[in-house]
Amino acid sequence: MTAKLLLLGGTTEASQLARLLADQGADAVYSYAGRVASPKAQPLPTRVGGFGGVAGLVQYLREHSITHVVDATHPFAAQMSWNAYEACGQLGVALCALTRPAWQAVEGDRWQHVEDIQGAVASLQGVPKRVLLALGKLNLPAFVAQPQHHYVLRLVDTPDVAPPLPHHIVIVARGPFDLAGDRALMQSHDIDVVVCKNAGGIGAEAKLHAARELGLPVVMIDRPALPPRSEISSAEAVLQHLGL
Ligand SMILES: NC(=O)c1ccc[n+]([C@@H]2O[C@H](COP(=O)([O-])OP(=O)(O)OC[C@H]3O[C@@H](n4cnc5c(N)ncnc54)[C@H](OP(=O)(O)O)[C@@H]3O)[C@@H](O)[C@H]2O)c1
Numbered sequence: 001m002t003a004k005l006l007l008l009g010g011t012t013e014a015s016q017l018a019r020l021l022a023d024q025g026a027d028a029v030y031s032y033a034g035r036v037a038s039p040k041a042q043p044l045p046t047r048v049g050g051f052g053g054v055a056g057l058v059q060y061l062r063e064h065s066i067t068h069v070v071d072a073t074h075p076f077a078a079q080m081s082w083n084a085y086e087a088c089g090q091l092g093v094a095l096c097a098l099t100r101p102a103w104q105a106v107e108g109d110r111w112q113h114v115e116d117i118q119g120a121v122a123s124l125q126g127v128p129k130r131v132l133l134a135l136g137k138l139n140l141p142a143f144v145a146q147p148q149h150h151y152v153l154r155l156v157d158t159p160d161v162a163p164p165l166p167h168h169i170v171i172v173a174r175g176p177f178d179l180a181g182d183r184a185l186m187q188s189h190d191i192d193v194v195v196c197k198n199a200g201g202i203g204a205e206a207k208l209h210a211a212r213e214l215g216l217p218v219v220m221i222d223r224p225a226l227p228p229r230s231e232i233s234s235a236e237a238v239l240q241h242l243g244l
Contacts, residue, residue, distance in 0.1 A: 005021065017072055021244070028044050029045050029046070031046075061091055068242060069087075098238050099200075100233065111217075114220070114222065117221065124193075129149050132193070133154070135197065151167065193217050
């Protein structure tokens with residue numbers, strides 16, 4: 001049976017793997033959730049939108065005779081990763097994940113670890129500050145509970161609906177970001193604290209270097225629990241794993 005791959009994407013690493021798969025002439029489909037208005041074009045046939053939970057994914061895998069799923073979603077896309085784990089388990093479809101190690105604090109970092117978004121919100125209790133929220137739009141409403149702050153929101157798209165935060169500014173920008181740009185952003189907005197997820201990888205790492213240089217505290221949201229699966233840390237190694 002020839003391999004037919006489903007690549008669950010939405011990350012820089014997934015785009016790298018898509019390029020390699022296309023170069024190999026692999027029979028593969030790239031899947032986007034559909035969160036971003038104009039997602040990056042991929043060199044593979046692309047589908048957009050949720051599958052409809054585990055049952056929907058099982059149906060998709062069957063209908064498209066998928067033999068392998070590569071989960072290259074963001075480490076915070078835990079729902080998708082668990083769905084893939086369960087659906088592949090039900091059908092005996094091979095599953096592996098393209099993952100990136102979590103960021104680790106180094107000397108000079110002032111990180112406060114929190115478990116989740118609610119923990120990040122709670123950590124902001126207190127006097128008004130200028131907060132860089134480097135989080136997706138879906139996470140913003142939770143911060144209404146701390147309305148005293150001025151929030152600088154860095155988002156991929158201009159929001160359709162104004163974020164529900166009384167004092168905020170939206171900066172539309174798509175990574176990868178660099179140190180000079182992130183340092184300038186923090187300085188020009190007079191940032192007191194940075195809130196972000198422990199995404200890992202290089203595309204969004206510059207803000208941590210900038211915060212360290214400027215001596216700013218970082219509220220670091222730790223990763224959610226992910227399913228047990230083969231984890232591979234480079235796109236090239238995924239090809240090897242797949243025998244391509
Ligand atoms: N979470 C983040 O911080 C973050 C950051 C950067 C990029 N992303 C990317 O954004 C997408 C959505 O992330 P999320 O955190 O909202 O995911 P999530 O909470 O784990 O997933 C929620 C639902 O969205 C659908 N979905 C997620 N990823 C999908 C994909 N690649 N293809 C098709 N459907 C997908 C699934 O819907 P059904 O149940 O209907 O199948 C899933 O159950 C992912 O592709 C992820 O890689 C996420």
